[in-house]
Amino acid sequence: MNKLITSMAATALLTAATVGQAASRDYVSIVGSSTVYPFATVVAERFGKSTSFKTPKIESTGSGGGLKLFCAGVGVEHPDITNASRRIKQTELDQCVENGVKEIIEVKVGYDGIAFANSKKSAQLEVELKDIFLALAKEVPDPKGGEKLVANPYTTWNEVNPNLPNTKIEVLGPPPTSGTRDAFVELGMEGGCNQIDWIKALAKDKHRTVCHSIREDGAYVEAGENDNLIVQKLEANPNAYGIFGYSFLDQNSDKVHGAKVGGVEPEFDAIANGEYPVSRSLYFYIKKAHVGTIPGIQEYAKEFVSENASGEEGYLSDRGLIPAPSEEHQSYQKAVNGLEPMPSKI
Amino acid sequence: MTEDNSTLSPNIPKRPRTIDVVRKNINKRNAAERRFQLYGKVAIALAISFVFILFFDIINKGKGAFVQSYIALDIYLDEQQIDPDGTRDPAVIADANYFGIIRSNLREMFPEVSSRQERRNLYSLVSSGASYQLADLVREHPEYIGNTFRLWVPADDDIDMLIKGYIDRNIPEDDRRIKDNQIAWIDKLNEEGRVKTQFNTTFFTAGDSRDAELAGILGALSGSFFTLIVTLLLSFPIGVAAAIYLEEFAPQNRLTDIIEVNINNLAAVPSIVFGLLGLAVFINFFALPRSAPLVGGLVLTLMTLPTIIISSRAALKSVPPAIREAAIGLGASKMQMVFNHVLPLALPGMLTGTIIGMAQALGETAPLLMIGMVAFIVDVPSSFTDPSTVLPVQIFLWADSPERAFVEKTSGAIMVLLAFLITMNAVAVFIRKKLERRW
Incomplete structure (x- = not known):
């Protein structure tokens, strides 16, 4: 009992003492x-x-x-x-x-730079920003033509662009809380979006919703803020692509390679001089x-x-x-x- | 006998004998039992194999964290460079360019290196901590000035990975972080006996660092220690006192029922909720410092209190009423009965519950996220208000680091955390076995 009281008193004292200290840092x-x-x-x-x-x-x-x-x-x-x-x-x-x-x-x-990378076990991808937008946006222009938006129908890369491989679209990226995601959406998605003239001409609000919405049907997987995890998952699944910062690409250059975006490799110099389109x-x-x-x-x-x-x-x-x-x-x-x-x- | 019965009284319907019923489907029932046992065995085998895989994976990845590669440099401390006036003034000694000494030493070892890029590769053989290590050494032993001596400095984390064999030398040079010339230099140093791997004391004596070879868990360990001290000092007395009151003194009515239900509910509340509460109450309202073990301890106290109250009440309940009645019968007051007779018998159970609650608190990250304990902190905390992290947070931060060498550090820290958890649970089991009385 006495012990109990002493320990309680000690804690009270300790709390009092530390509150005083909080006034400076x-x-x-x-x-x-x-x-x-x-x-x-x-x-x-x-x-x-x-x-x-x-x-x-x-x-x-x-x-x-x-x-x-x-x-x-x-x-x-x-x-x-x-x-x-x-x-x-x-x-x-x-x-x-x-x-x-x-x-x-x-x-x-x-x-x-924001890298769009896949495992070294599969070939390096060469994409345009427009391909990225078409593959990942929630709504895309009707593939049959006309200025109409339809829910994203693409399931494989070669449906988006015949030059791309015939593999399933599967992209691992950060959740909406992440700055990397913000930048990817603003630079990558919007950049691709603006290559389609009639979308570019849309009213500001509408333009934003179209360009900034990422599909939610499972093709884009929110893999959490942990970029190391994305790298590990890419290694396990050579058909998947991942979105993460350049420093992770740099540190894992033996496991993954970044896609050429608009013909430019995600490399130090290309990002520094602004040639690589997805850099912030x-x-x-x-x-x-x-x-x-x-x-x-x-x-x-x-x-x-x-x-x-x-x-x-x-x-x-x-x-x-x-x-x-x-x-x-x-x-x-x-x-x-x-x-x-x-x-x-x- | 059956036949006799049936012939004697043909009107009585023929009833199957119990033994026949038993025999008829005995095989089926035995098979069902065997199947059930098999399910149980499979479940246990699966559980054990998961634990085994987990341990195997962690130990396999983490064992490297406990050793570190070192490179020997033969350093000559030129008095002209360090202390030209010979004053041996610590301020003068501390100001010397140790960074440059290490670099020129490396250049002397490999005089053929000339281009700027090659030199950068050469400098990155040893850890950036080498110059601080040298500076500390000279400060403590000024007598080394003017002499040549051999200094073992930690290898850079990438080089460490190479020496430990995690880097495949056969893949093209562009695809590795270690360049061909660096491999050649390390091989040469190795032949000269200038490379060794030994027990990594830094891992246990340093705080966090962004250089994997300099990173240690002492900062996180002392953060956990201070946090748990606060938690223990608050939650044990409060929890036990609450349990004693509720179990022994409180009247049985609507109000105590509600309290009881709520305590049970609180035990199941996700821990992040306590973090939010801690942020609102302790930091925003009481203006306690962010990232401090004091606040962490307070939040974890909220989280462990229900566990301790519930286990303490169970321990009190298990004390037979005869003890209470005998004490009262001999003229003890209610308080004497509780504190002199019931509490000592219930204490082992309460301690077990407390230790398990503490082990839970030790492994908790989510509530600490809200109060700023998920942070990069290099200095080892030395008081309850110093900014600090705790072990599981350190694991989380390392798991998120881009450098490859942090993979083994992460698993190494997990091993340390598991060792603590297993020890704490073992103590709880020991106390229960040793002190608990069966009635």
């Missing part, structure tokens, strides 16, 4: 995209080891989730930096301002109000944009990050050094 708190996560963590680790600052804490919440947390307010309980695999939206920016997060510094760290920018956003209050924010950001990290020969390029062209890179270095906030209207 001596490490940088980072949230956001799971695509930027593998790069941000490398920077954070090096930063922690090579400086006297604590290693920043990085949570992988997805781009949208990260921005939501980031824009929730100013204060130690809110994160200092959020990573994003797409640009911040105007609505999110408004939300930020409404909650008192007025000055945000935008930093683009580089590019990421990676960003992080800094809360200016926290700089100076929480130690190490600006220093961490400087490390991230340093030539040594995200520069052309930097250590992040070994991890699969495609560096931004040097002029663009320098402009973001300047933004970090001068803590120049982005405009509130984009």
Whole structure:
């Protein structure tokens, strides 16, 4: 009985003591995209080891989730930096301002290509964006002709395009919560969609629904956020295709190969110079109000944009990050050094 | 005899003898029993084979995590480079370019390497942690300055995979992450006795890292430790007190019935719900820090409380009423009866329930997702409010890492987690066997 009371008292004390501590924080708190996560963590680790600052804490919440947390307010309980695999939206920016997060510094760290890959056991695919759209959209133009939309009738690749193999359409990709999926839909699907003139001419809302809806009849399989899992499944099933970030293609180049999209291989140089059509920018956003209050924010950001990290020969390029062209890179270095906030209207 | 009966009283309908009925379908019934036993055996065999496959797969993949390849470098620490003034000031020593020392050392070993790309390949033979290792060594042993000594540094994770034989040398060079010249260098180093694989102490002494060869589970282990301490300190006393009150003191009425039903329901609530509750109450309302073991422990307390209350009540119920009656009969008050007589007898059962609840909490990830404990944390946590992760979260994070070498780290961490779970359950079984009394 006595023991019971002592242990309860100890817990109460402990809780009281720690609540007091919550008022300050001596490490940088980072949230956001799971695509930027593998790069941000490398920077954070090096930063922690090579400086006297604590290693920043990085949570992988997805781009949208990260921005939501980031824009929730100013204060130690809110994160200092959020990573994003797409640009911040105007609505999110408004939300930020409404909650008192007025000055945000935008930093683009580089590019990421989205690979459309299959197992090395089967031949490399050569597709056009239009083929991808026709194979994966929920509704496609009637194959019999005319400007009419029908539920996607295609079951094999060669029905979509006679040059493609006679295999079942089976694509493993990320779920809607993923930034990779957003980017794939915006760049891949919409890009293909716009190659069909009459769809391109549709009203904005209608155009969006047609171009952004992925079929739900089993040809597109939502394989979860774990890209390693997709690679493993592709290995087991040589007829399936997978959608994931370039860094996973790079790390698994002995198991899978990326399809040529529009005749371009998903390779480092092609993604960097924008030739590869399905590539997107990676960003992080800094809360200016926290700089100076929480130690190490600006220093961490400087490390991230340093030539040594995200520069052309930097250590992040070994991890699969495609560096931004040097002029663009320098402009973001300047933004970090001068803590120049982005405009509130984009 | 039957015939006699029938002849004597022909009006009585002929009734089959029981023994005939029994004999008639005995084969059928025996066969049914044998079939049923067979189903049972097949079920057990399937269950065992699944467990076996699971263990075999995990051990097979994870055994590599416990060894690590090292490469020997003969390092000469030039005093001019490290401490030109000979002050031995730790700040001066820490500022030296150890990165460069490691790189120039590699260049000296392979002087034929000239092109930029080749050099990059050469530098990536050893882990990026090598320069930090050297810096730490020099800080601790300044007497090495000016001397040459042999330093074993961890090989880079890709090279480690090659040395462990996970990389097929026969596939075309473009398709592997290890280039032909790197293989040639490693083979040469191997011939010179400069490559060894040994027990990977880093795996047990380091926090998380994005370099597989530097990653360890100590950070996650101490996170789990702090979280479970909070959970145990809160859920055991609260759970036991609630169980004692409900079982021994509470009146039997509508209200206690409702409470009882709800406790049973809570035990079946998906754990993510507790995570959402924790986010709303502990973090948003009480403003406790995100990612802290304190909050994790509080959330897991909510989750394990029902388990502990239910098992504690069962333990109290199993104490025979005679004990209570005897105590009361000898003049003990109700509280004396409970705490001096019933509780000691019920305690082993309560402890078993608590340990099983703790084992459940140790394996939980979903509720921690909501409160920010799924995060990349390098520094090993040292208090209840330091940001930290727990073992199952570490497994989840590693499973999601693109680098190939994390596959074995993932399985290695699973082995450690399983070892803890099995130990905890074994302790629970031991306590039950050793202390439980049968009436």
